[in-house]
Amino acid sequence: MTDRNQNKLPNNLPQLQNLIKRDPNTYKDEFLQQYRHYQSHLEIFQLRPSQFSKTLDELVIFLAQVSHCYPEEMSEFPQQLKNILQRHATVLDRTVRMSLCKALILLRNKGLISATGVLELFFELFRCQDKLLRKTLYSYIVSDIKNVNLRHKNSKLNTTLQNFMYTMMKDNNPIAAKMSLDVMLELYRRNIWNDAKTVNVITTACFSKVTKILVAALKFFLGHDDAAEEDSDSEQEEGQKSTKELMLGHRVGKKTRKRQRKLDRALAALKKHKAKKKKAESFNFSALHLIHDPQDFSEKLFKQLETTTERFEVKLMMIDLISRLTGIHQLLVLNFYPYVQRFLQPHQREVTRLLLFAAQACHDLVPPEVIEELLRVIANNFITDRNSGEVMAVGLNAVREICVRCPLALSDELLRDLVQYKTHKNKGVMMAARSMLQLYRKVDPDKLHRRDRGKPTEFAQEIKILKYGERDAKDYIPGAEVLSVKDDTTEKEKEEDGWESCSDVEDDDEEGWIDIKHSSDEEELDESQVPEDPDERKQKAREVTNTRILTQEDFKQIHQRQAAKEANSADKSAGRRDSKHRKRKHVEIEADDEQSGELLSLSAIESVFKKRAHDKESRLATVMEGRKDRGKFSYGQTKMNPNASTTNKQKQKGKNFMMIKHKVMNRKQKRSFRDKQVALRNSLLKRMKNKR
Structure with missing residues (x-):
């Protein structure tokens, strides 16, 4: 078988x-x-x-x-x-x-x-x-x-x-x-x-x-992905190295159009790959909110921070996590602020992040005396004339972000000293000081000097200066007084009448258009009906809040009204202006919808108003932008008639070198300095010989 x-x-x-x-x-x-x-x-x-x-x-x-x-x-x-x-x-x-x-x-x-x-x-x-x-x-x-x-x-x-x-x-x-x-x-x-x-x-x-x-646990709570960061870092280093190698290989080799096109394609592919892999930093706050006892967790973590021997980067992560927990849950870790003060020096590594962490850990339940010492340290180390303008601007921005969360911590004397930088020659310092001025005009104008409080506005009349631990709980929506009070029964009757009128339309008019008006179209931002007395405005806003279901259009009008309060004067004589002009102005005013959120952004500390130096790519983009509306660049004078004949000199530029080699080689060459020396020596020797 x-x-x-x-x-x-x-x-x-x-x-x-x-x-x-x-x-x-x-x-x-x-x-x-x-x-x-x-x-x-x-x-x-x-x-x-x-x-x-x-x-x-x-x-x-x-x-x-x-x-x-x-x-x-x-x-x-x-x-x-x-x-x-x-x-x-x-x-x-x-x-x-x-x-x-x-x-x-x-x-x-x-x-x-x-x-x-x-x-x-x-x-x-x-x-x-x-x-x-x-x-x-x-x-x-x-x-x-x-x-x-x-x-x-x-x-x-x-x-x-x-x-x-x-x-x-x-x-x-x-x-x-x-x-x-x-x-x-x-x-x-x-x-x-x-x-x-x-x-x-x-x-x-x-x-x-x-x-x-x-480190893995800290990065999880801080919203970083360890594996993604390592991959992006390795890809970035690899991309930079590959770019350098490509440029070096093109420099040492022979220059041809084919090699240049190949280099351009390779560089474009690397740039596209980097842009594809680049992702915005994202944070996951849910993990921070799910911690059972954040106060005990923060205290234990801070105790570990004080005794740890880890490298500085790990300490920064621990400081960041403690500051986030303190700000989000409004915890009281009073020893944290003196600990951070030790690192607040302009020469300190990652000092802008440390300032961010210090501002992030502040909230209105922290005793103002604790934050006041922190603000004084920042002012003494950063906001002085012996430092550069960028350092001063960063310090002012940090003080502003801290005061947004704890306005009572800044003393009157220090505030008035910082506001004096509003006329500083450096633009970054000037803008930072003015932002501080605008903040306290909204929060507590009494802390400012009388000349810095600005023109009295409708918004200033409604400011309530809060004490430590006090809350401003409102039972109405501020700015709702601009809306009219409606009754639900009348709304239903209007809707029924509207539908009846639409159903009674005769058949002969089917080709015509029927305009159905919405309630939002009938309402416009008319401030002529808005009461001038703050108490009356509050009462009307309370009635509107309790009797109406507000729509998105209503909230848009409320935002416009609140923004207009900051621009309108509180003087009654100023309110007797042309209604059309006021309406057009208020429509153009848009409310500031930016919210600080739970966490601060590093750009809020580093926002220095200074014209940055252009790199090569931005300069090239500016140059190409300026060349759009002009013709093609050409050397020398261009001919009025492109079909006209050319001179022999112009024709010679396009000829092969071997065709004009005999003319070029026979030209009188300019002698070098050494050749002139030899010729002069020979001439002198010849003269001396003839004299003999």
Whole structure:
């Protein structure tokens, strides 16, 4: 009998696997034979678990593939694999260990083993010194938990795994703890585990003694993506290096048009790749709001900050997180402000970020005496004439942002001194001082000198100066007095009458247009009906707020009214102007919808009004912009008739060099200084010889 007709199934596992999946009952004997073969090799493997066994490796994968076909015979198979990994995980051969993990993954995908047992085992396998295994298990854990919670949240499984991961993050193996933390961070970013328990488990990592775990947890709360930052940094460095190499290769090679076009295409591709990868910085505030006890967490983190020996970048991250928690939750960590004062020097590295953190941690519940000392330190170190204009502007911007959140902290004397810089020769200092002046005109004009309070406006009459801890709770919408009071019953009657009039239209007028007026079209910003007395305005605004459902158009008119209050004079004589002129002016006025939000932007501190020096790209863009409306550049005088004949001199420029070589070479060459010296020497020697 030839080899072609022989039965090769005992030695060809892939073929047997395919046949078993098609017809399990027919090939059950062959399967049992392979299963007994597996058990015998397993007993041998138990004696020497560190030795690689190719046969056992192939049999494990084969049995995992066909295990769903014989559930009764394979009932003990998953537990056997788990026992091997739990007992000998660290001493197993890498290939065998990976095969056992893949077999468990196959069994889990077929539903033959519970998720809890497999995932907890995989977390323990993070302790193995196998990077490829850890990466594979990390991807599978994230995808499996995602699939389990795809349709509805599996609270029981999530709670069990979260408790287990809480213990894993305290593991003595730093790699296992870091991988467990990465799993939780990834699940939170994918909105799978975005509950308060996950966030509070991650908070424990902020007190880890392992720097990588500490930095990963801090970056999570600060809204940074560690992996994305590393990728972007490596891509940016690689892009800069590639650009440099391309320019260098083009410089040393021969200059041709083909090589120039190739260089331009390569540079354009690099620029496009950088622009595609560049993303705006985003923050996730939900994690900061889900912390159970932010006051206790901030105090512990600040205590760790005072005693830590980490590098300066890690300290900055801890300062940033404490300031965000303090500002968002309005906490009281009074020792934080004197700690930050030590770094507020113009020569300090990352001083603008430190000023940002100091302003971020301020709010109106902090005692003004604590913030006053901070403001005085900034004023003494930054806002002095011995510093440059940019340093002074940065200091004034920082003081302004702090005073926005805690206006009572700035004393009258210091405020009046800072406002004097409104006439400074440096534009950045002048603009920063004027922004400070405008702030206190709205918040507390009495702190300013009488000449700096400006013209009395309607808005100034409504300012209520708050004391420490006092709140201005309004039961109406400011500016709503510009709207008219409406009754719901009359509105319904108007709507019914409108529909009746539309239905009574005769058929002969079907070709005509019917204008249906909306309530928003009838209402215009007419301030002639607005009361002049502030108490009357409040009363009318209260009536409008309580009797109307405001629309977006109504809010737009309210914003315009509030903006107009800052420009309109409080003098009654000024209100007797032309109504059309006032209406047109108020329509042009737009309210300032910018909101500071929960966090400050670094541009608020670094906004120095100075004309920046142009780089090469911006200069080139300016040059090309100026060349749009002019003709093509040409050397010398252009001909009035482009078809006219040319001179011999012009024709000579377009000829081949070999055609005019004889003329060029025969021209009288200009002699060098050395040639003139030799000629003069020979001439003098010849004269002396002739005299003899």
